Amino acid sequence: MHQGHSIHALAGGLLATALLTAGVPAVAHAGSPATPRISAAYGVPAPKNEQGGVQSPYVSCSKNQVAPRVKWVLTNLETDESNTYRWRGALPGVHFPRVDVGTYRSRTTAWCNGNKAIRVQEVDVDQKTYKKTVSRREFKKVRRGMTRSEVREVVGFRGKDCSAYNGRRTCVYDMMAFWRWSFITFKNGKVVSKLWDVGHD
Structure with missing residues (x-):
């Protein structure tokens, strides 16, 4: 399946979102x-x-x-x-x-x-559990065109931290490994791309 956005693009978007959420101002008045x-x-x-x-x-x-x-x-x-x-x-x-x-x-x-x-x-x-993490075997069963409900039936949970961009919705699915996860992207409620093993160095 096509992997969609690159890790760097997604990471950049997540960092930008985090900084905005943190309330980091872009400009401060000179006299303040x-x-x-x-x-x-x-x-x-x-x-x-x-x-x-x-x-x-x-x-x-x-x-x-x-x-x-x-x-x-x-x-x-x-x-x-x-x-x-x-x-x-x-x-x-x-x-x-x-x-x-x-x-x-x-x-x-x-x-x-x-x-x-x-x-x-x-x-x-928190403690990770197998019920709330996606395995490689489960991930391979996720196919283009599946609905989010069908993906949930395969992996056992709905994912988290979904973000919308350019008409698409990308959700995070935790893996059992430390600080690693997968992305599944939906458009019009159906899978259009997925990305396995996203994490940090």
Whole structure:
């Protein structure tokens, strides 16, 4: 089956969406103070008998020329164990600790030219199950022209994080492997393309 959009194009679109969701401004007025913008940290589910992960928040300043100073504390709410990460600059200020299944408190403190912001949230790292992940065998059974309901009958679940673009709707289907997934794209409610084994380096 035709693979549709390239991984790079899809990844670029997802990154752009993430930055917009985070509220990162494109332009700040010259006279306005530089203020921190803190996106949400998020959990990545754990494969069977393995750890999951937590993606650190993306942090920037309202003035692009100002580099944020960041302190991120991640605490396991069951054990009360914490790890602290510090960095300066929006990129490559990215951390991705591998952690056990559970609930964590993410506390991010950021400074931009002395202006301070704090974001506190709870992050769940869930356990993957075979019922909610797609196998290679199941993926091969997905054919062009299938409806979303027919795809669900094959893989066992509806997928998640569906996004619409240019008249098409692409849904994410988790794989059992860590931080890897598949894309299936629908048009007019029917499969037009699919992409196996999408993930990060």
